[in-house]
Amino acid sequence: MNRQQEFVLRTLEERDIRFVRLWFTDVLGYLKSVAVAPAELEAAFVEGIGFDGSAIEGFARVYESDMLALPDPTTFQVLPWRNEPHGTARMYCDILMPDGSPSYADPRNVLKRQLSKASDLGFTFYTHPEIEFYLLKKKPGFGELPEPNDDGGYFDHTPHNSAHDFRRSAIMMLEDMGISVEFSHHEGGPGQQEIDLRYADALTTADNIMTFRLVMKEVALEQGIYATFMPKPFTEFPGSGMHTHMSLFEGDRNAFYEPGAEYQLSKIGRGFIAGLLRHAAEITAVCNQFVNSYKRLWGNAAASAGAGGEAPAYVCWGHNNRSALVRVPMYKPSKGNSTRIEFRSLDSACNPYLAFAVILAAGLKGIEEGYELPPGASDDVWALTDAERRALGITPLPQSLDEALRAMESSELVAEALGEHVFDFFLRNKKAEWESYRRQVTPYELQRYLPTL
Helix, strand or coil, X not given: CCHHHHHHHHHHHHCCCCEEXXXXXCCCCCEEEEEECHHHHHHHHHHCEEEEHHHCCCCCCHHHCEEEEEECHHHCEECXXXXXXXXXXXXXXXXXXXXXXXXXXXXXXXXXXXXXXXXXXXXXXXXXXXXXXXXXXXXXCCXXXXXXXXXXXXXXXXXXXXXXXXXHHHHHHHHHCCCCEEEEEXXXXXXXXXXXXXXXXXXXXHHHHHHXXXXXXXXXXXXXXXXXXXXXXXXXXXXXXXXEEEEEEECCEECCECCCCHHHECHHHHXXXXXHHHCHHHHHHHHCCCCCHHHHHHCCCCCCCCCCCCXXXXXXXXXXXXXXXXXXXXXXXXXXXXXCEEECCCECCCCHHHHXXXXXXXXXXXXXXXXXXXXXXXXXXXXXXXXHHHHXXXXXXXXXXXXXXXXXXXXXXXXXXXXXXXXXXXXXXXXXXXXXXXXXXXXXXXXXXXXXX
């Protein structure tokens, strides 16, 4: 037993914790949980906890259903929203096959494989997400329209605004769990919030994002409101994205930083961006995995930034350009290690393990193959005409889940990054979602056509 495992067992005893929740995610990024008694945990660290993998969508077929959930003691945290006399703690799990090998269906393992590949090249992958979501007055019933919890706008600070209380409670809860928050503020839409998590390695960040989404919902429920990470719940207001800053480190040195280079961006950084741009269409289905995601990307693509047009609809990069898919933030002379890039297409409902895996795979491909970085976009890309964008070599991202799946289906890079099992299940599941959506007769069609046709 290692020191971290001993620390977990000692903490359980000292704090009289009676329940330990073991968390993992399915292929689509939904959080799953099994509770164990502390007495079972010592054996679980060695053997794992057996469960029926065929009952988890995308994990296993019924005739190979036995799987093991192995707790990762480095993810141990006491849950601060449980106010019972005897506390509750949680740990994330790695999913194993009965022979002890990592499960091919485990999203956490998919990301670990890609991080291991980066490590073999001498890199550590760091990420910093800006997570947006909406607060609603209540969870809408069937056929009801969502109602924002407030009327605030970007950076608004108004007296007695419930959003302040919400963000304060949520951030305190995150800090109690060891998840550091860098910024928080009201976003552009009424009821829309943004909370930014501090830079961390990609696996820790992905774990933190899953915890974050649950904490937001727990705090909202406590306050009698409802939090949603739906990419675009309102037609007229901006969608919720997860702009993610990222960089590669070689030990303590930022591999994206090169003094004297344009934007202080190294050859490695430029190759990483080139990889993201070349494979942008292929990875879009993973980064934007729902039918609704494309309402965010394309719902108001002609709008200016700050007016609902912050979602990147076109494949390009630019220095400090918020209309670009990849943005190189402004360089601070005294902070070379903070050199980074920002990937802007992610929405806050994606599976972070799979999304980070395909983003890293695309970036590393650009570095390994020596992709050339095209010229950066200095214009507001949304304001250009289609002909002007074509002349500049700027292509659109997929405009629907169907189009994104077609691009993903023919991608060797995504198939390799996800593994055959996850790649196949994801495609089948999302094609079924698209078919189901396509069959629906929408209220828009009834309102528009029924009176006149």
